[in-house]
Amino acid sequence: MSDILERLSTSILEGDADTAVELVQKSLDEGLAAKTILDDGMITGMNEVGARFRRGDMFVPEVLMSADAMSEGLKLLRPELAKSDVKMLGTVVLGTVKGDLHDIGKNLVGMMCEGAGFQVVNLGFDVPPEAFIEAIKEHQPELVGMSALLTTTMRAMGQTIKAIEEAGLRDKVKIMVGGAPVDQDFSDRIGSDGYGSNAVAASDLAKQLVGD
Amino acid sequence: MTERTQPLVVLACRVFEGLLDQHLPVDVVDQITFQEYGLHRVPAKLQLAVQEYIDGLEEPSLIVLGYGLCGNGLNGIKARQHTLLISRADDCIAILLGSYRRYIEEFESEPGTYYLTKGWLESGSNPLSEFEEYQERYGQEEAEWLMDQQYQHYKRLVFVAHSKEDLQKYRPQAKEVADFCARWGMRYEEILGSEIYVQRLAEIAKSPELVDQEFIIVPPGGELRQQQFISRDDRGA
Numbered sequence: 160m161s162d163i164l165e166r167l168s169t170s171i172l173e174g175d176a177d178t179a180v181e182l183v184q185k186s187l188d189e190g191l192a193a194k195t196i197l198d199d200g201m202i203t204g205m206n207e208v209g210a211r212f213r214r215g216d217m218f219v220p221e222v223l224m225s226a227d228a229m230s231e232g233l234k235l236l237r238p239e240l241a242k243s244d245v246k247m248l249g250t251v252v253l254g255t256v257k258g259d260l261h262d263i264g265k266n267l268v269g270m271m272c273e274g275a276g277f278q279v280v281n282l283g284f285d286v287p288p289e290a291f292i293e294a295i296k297e298h299q300p301e302l303v304g305m306s307a308l309l310t311t312t313m314r315a316m317g318q319t320i321k322a323i324e325e326a327g328l329r330d331k332v333k334i335m336v337g338g339a340p341v342d343q344d345f346s347d348r349i350g351s352d353g354y355g356s357n358a359v360a361a362s363d364l365a366k367q368l369v370g371d
Numbered sequence: 372m373t374e375r376t377q378p379l380v381v382l383a384c385r386v387f388e389g390l391l392d393q394h395l396p397v398d399v400v401d402q403i404t405f406q407e408y409g410l411h412r413v414p415a416k417l418q419l420a421v422q423e424y425i426d427g428l429e430e431p432s433l434i435v436l437g438y439g440l441c442g443n444g445l446n447g448i449k450a451r452q453h454t455l456l457i458s459r460a461d462d463c464i465a466i467l468l469g470s471y472r473r474y475i476e477e478f479e480s481e482p483g484t485y486y487l488t489k490g491w492l493e494s495g496s497n498p499l500s501e502f503e504e505y506q507e508r509y510g511q512e513e514a515e516w517l518m519d520q521q522y523q524h525y526k527r528l529v530f531v532a533h534s535k536e537d538l539q540k541y542r543p544q545a546k547e548v549a550d551f552c553a554r555w556g557m558r559y560e561e562i563l564g565s566e567i568y569v570q571r572l573a574e575i576a577k578s579p580e581l582v583d584q585e586f587i588i589v590p591p592g593g594e595l596r597q598q599q600f601i602s603r604d605d606r607g608a
Contacts, residue, residue, distance in 0.1 A: 214415065215413035215415055215416055219517075220505060220517045223520050223521075224517075258478065258479075259482070260482060260483050260524035260525065261524075262524070263520060263521070285482060285483075310442070310443065310462075310597075310600065311461050311475075312482075313601070314601060339414075339442060339443070340440075340442060340597070342443070342446075344596075344598070345597060345601070348598065
């Protein structure tokens with residue numbers, strides 16, 4: 160990895176938005192491809208954030224600052240990404256399930272998916288099954304992503320999948336789930352198509368689910 | 372008194388200190404250990420601490436775990452040569468409220484509830500302490516932004532305790548947190564919980580044949596799984 164991308168990755172990990180923006184600009188000025196800057200600089204940094212958070216080596220405030228650095232960097236990079244011939248991968252409908260009002264992780268997933276080339280429809284938090292169903296009908300997404308932070312609300316994920324089935328829409332979308340209490344075992348049990356342990360893993364999973 | 376064939380030991384979060392030891396006093400228990408509050412903030416560490424304790428006990432025992440699933444911290448706990456007994460609860464809030472049903476009722480009446488317990492007040496696991504910590508580390512402006520990101524959607528702050536004495540004793544601290552949380556429009560309420568869940572846990576510890584669906588028993592060689600907590604009946608939200 161080039162030195163500048165390594166520094167960009169570090170600035171994301173450290174949640175230093177000013178430096179991240181500066182380094183994105185510098186990378187562009189040096190003629191690096193937008194996709195390379197995103198993949199080898201920013202996402203590499205975010206990947207490490209996800210891993211450290213799981214291990215308990217990084218906490219919510221640090222993750223928030225990293226997410227902010229990522230977001231600021233992406234603002235600058237987005238027009239360049241659009242100009243380059245990065246292919247659009249499809250649409251993702253995202254929401255935090257009913258009864259749960261935690262949206263930090265879900266918004267981060269949205270940002271990573273957008274960076275990866277998805278169009279993201281973010282339904283917000285406390286999203287009832289009917290709202291997911293409405294959004295599937297309206298936006299005809301390839302993917303639906305659900306998030307929950309509480310063990311109490313993760314039950315709503317299974318109920319939402321069931322409602323999507325009953326609405327006859329289950330075979331129209333792939334479903335992915337995530338959030339602190341969620342694991343692969345739970346994802347399998349409720350009949351989701353995949354589980355992402357952090358935001359980068361979720362966008363990788365999204366790519367995989369649409370066959371990219 | 373029921374005749375015991377194996378040692379009875381208790382490992383619990385300090386949030387139950389003064390409650391569990393009252394219902395399971397030392398003359399019926401061979402050992403009571405309280406672990407620090409707030410381990411659930413990093414579930415992996417809570418899991419490690421509980422497993423280490425279990426692994427350190429040589430004589431096959433009945434181990435009462437004064438915990439719930441606690442952010443998945445109890446998921447994957449192995450019984451080894453012991454028998455484990457635990458409440459089928461998501462966390463200490465349901466246990467302090469007296470039942471899972473009560474917890475779900477509270478939850479459904481206002482999902483945007485942030486709970487305070489004496490444990491969380493004492494260990495600094497509450498928004499005010501967090502803000503003070505952030506201020507010191509990141510400065511005023513950054514601290515405020517971080518707090519907004521985490522708490523802006525909450526609507527209610529509830530202080531729950533199992534006794535009137537605790538409500539009274541910790542009220543000043545709880546109100547201080549409440550004044551701070553008013554910035555997000557959170558209203559303050561107090562709920563007097565119940566000792567019944569802990570009382571039942573103690574009864575079952577003494578007579579395991581009384582176990583019902585509010586509790587989980589893991590036999591020797593078994594493992595606690597998230598599924599056992601999640602897949603109770605369908606009353607969940």
